[in-house]
Amino acid sequence: MATAQETHKYPGELNDVPGWFWPLDQVLFSWFLERQESLDTRGDLLELGAYLGKSAILLGHRLRAGETLTVCDLFGAEPPDAANRAEAAKSYSSLTRQAFERNYLSFHDTLPTIVQAPSSAIVDEVAPGSCRFVHIDASHLYEHVEGDIGAARDLLGPDGIVVLDDFRSEHTPGVAVAAWEAVLNRGLRPICLSSQKLYGTWGDPEPVQEALMAALRGRDDIAVTVERAAGHRLVRTRAKIKRLSPPPLPVSRYPAPAAEPEARPADPAPVPGQGAQSRTARTPRPPRPRxxxxxxxxxxxxxxxxxxxxxxxxxxxxxx
Structure with a gap:
């Protein structure tokens, strides 16, 4: 059991975990995974690039009996090439496997399957067609993202969902090129777009698009627009407000203590022999403007x- 002094090291809720997993994507992840459960779509979950575990913790929350979550990340191991080494030194120098495991175990009893290696190694660790949901958030370099998308296509089962992070960020043009190349030339069908992620499938996107739009029409905190490009229907989602209604999130075993109610200042003791008005008498009246x-x-x-x-x-x- 952790002491009170030690619990400050552990996240009290999911959003205490550092990372760029925004509330809109928390809603969308949960919706896709819940829909798969409602349709009894079976399969494992996979994340390429975990950082400190924020999205992996939510994925682990949606696992069912007999399913596995696999997380692949370098976690400080030697990157495979010079460009990847420069990227890791710039963006992920503080990432350690110990920090990931500490965060994950704050919400779950056991760790996921961890592959501490470049994302290219995942095809040797996960069986083809065994996954129902793959989240790609590893390298931002075109060559690596292109390979990760190819791996996701091989590892996903029919109608499986792939999520590409940073497909439109100004500092990740390599991801954008790889993502839209996959849409135009490699059979990836977009389902929806958030501010940071592209959700797609190599199956038929229309049934899931219709179900998603029907679900989001009932919310007043998420805007939905539909556009068409190169023969694809693009469902765009956008948070209308900063605080979205959150989906059911995993609960930390180290929740922050409830804040104490603010104490009301005590009234000054009355002067003996005087009534309640004595307090007013002792308080000088501020001068009036006149x-x-x-x-x-x-x-x-x-x-x-x-x-x-x-x-x-x-x-x-x-x-x-």
């Missing part, structure tokens, strides 16, 4: 006139 104006006028009058006015006011008060 009083301040009168004092200012007196200060500006000649001293002789000022003294005469003050004597007149004192005499009236005494007479009263």
């Amino acid at each position: 009083d301040r104006t009168r004092r200012l006028a007196l200060d500006l009058l000649p001293p002789l006139v000022t003294r005469a006015v003050r004597r007149y006011r004192a005499a009236r008060r005494a007479g009263a």
Whole structure:
């Protein structure tokens, strides 16, 4: 059992885990996986590129009996080429397998199957046609992403879902080229687009598109538009507000303690022999604007006139 001092190292909820897995994609991941469950679509889950485990934790939450989640990442191992080494040094220098495992085990009893190797090794670790959902978020270099997409095509079963991260980010043109090349030349059929991810299939996209649009029409926090390009129907999704209604998320075993209610300041003790109004009597009344104006006028009058006015006011008060 972790001590109170140690629990600060563990995420109290999914969004405490660092990473770029935005709420809109949390909603979409959950919807696709729940739909597969409702249709009794069987198969394993695969993630290429895990960073610190944010999306892997959600994937593990959707596993059913007999299914496996496999995560493939370098986790600090030697990259396969110079370009990949430069990318890892720039973007993932703090990534360690220990940090991933600590985060994952904060939500799950057992670790997924971990392949600590370049993503190209995954075809030797996972059986062809065995997966129902593949998330590609490893390298941003065209050559690697092109190979990861090819691996996903071989590893997915019929109507399986592939998700390509960073397909439109300004700093990842290699992913964009590989993604749209797969759409135009390699049979990948887009289902929907989020701000960062392309969801697609090598099966028929229309049934899942219709079901997705019907589900999202009932939400007021996600906008949906439909466009066509190169013979493909593109369903675009966009978060309307910063805080979307979240899907059911895995629960950490180290939740943050509930915040204590803010204490109300105690009233000052009454002065003996005086009633409740004594507190008011001890509190000076702030001067009203009219009083301040009168004092200012007196200060500006000649001293002789000022003294005469003050004597007149004192005499009236005494007479009263």
